[in-house]
Amino acid sequence: MKRLPFWPTLFVLVCVAVMIALGIWQLQRATWKDGLLARYAAAETLPPIAFPAVPVPDEALVFRRAGGTCLEVVRWDARAGRSRKGEQGWRHIASCRTGGGEGPGMAVDYGWSRSSDAPKGEGLGGPVNGVIDFDRDRVFILVSETPAPGLEASEKPSPANIPNNHRGYAVQWFLFALVALVIYGIAVGRRKG
Known part of the structure; x- marks a missing residue:
């Protein structure tokens, strides 16, 4: 019977243990994500609220229906996004003044178009109702139910x-561990004693 080489065997076993630990961690993340998605789904059914006047780190507000007032659009940003029909294009995000020049104001997704050019014309600003979403920087945006003139409705935020x-990632880590053991077993089996 062949003796296993100590250092290579130790190295492989440590790697396998790390891969199994990463798989278990991904299973824990999947459970956490299930809870988060359930809270997001519950937020969709809650009554509307006022859009937060100050930034809050409360993700419980995401996917809540909300309303606010955009007194004046001070800047436009175009970001890649989808329409409610699923078409690729540009979301038009307005940075709004909400009162007295104080506070961060409000970001409103006024709608989608194929062009990144900022919307023009009347009907921008005033009361806005929609769903709270967050952007890539985790900043809240109110996605307007009613698009601005010349725009189509942006994709509705949804959990x-x-x-x-995470469960798929866990399976990958467990398979990596199994493959490492199989490859090491084959390598040891072919080793000349």
Whole structure:
């Protein structure tokens, strides 16, 4: 019977243990994500609120229906996004003044178009109702139910658009561990004694 080489065997076993630990960690993340998505889904059914006047780190507000007032659009940003029909294009995000020049104001997704050019014309500003979403920087945006003139409605924020891939990642880590053991077993089996 062949003796296993100490250092290579130790190295492989440590790597396998790390891969199994990463798989277990991904399973824990999947459970956490399930809870987060359930809270997001519950937020969709809650009564509307006023859009937060100051930034809050409360993700419980995401996917809540809300309303606010955009007194004046002070800047436009175009970001890649989808329409409610699922077409690719540009979301038009307005930075709004909400009162007295104080505070951060409010970001409103006024709608979608194929062009990144800022919307023009009347009908921008005033009361806005929609759904709270967050952007890539985790800043709240109110996605307007009613698009501005010349725009189509942006895709409605939904927790259904947030993937929970953690179980798949866990399976990958467990398979990596199994493959490492199989490859090491084959390598040791072919080793000349």
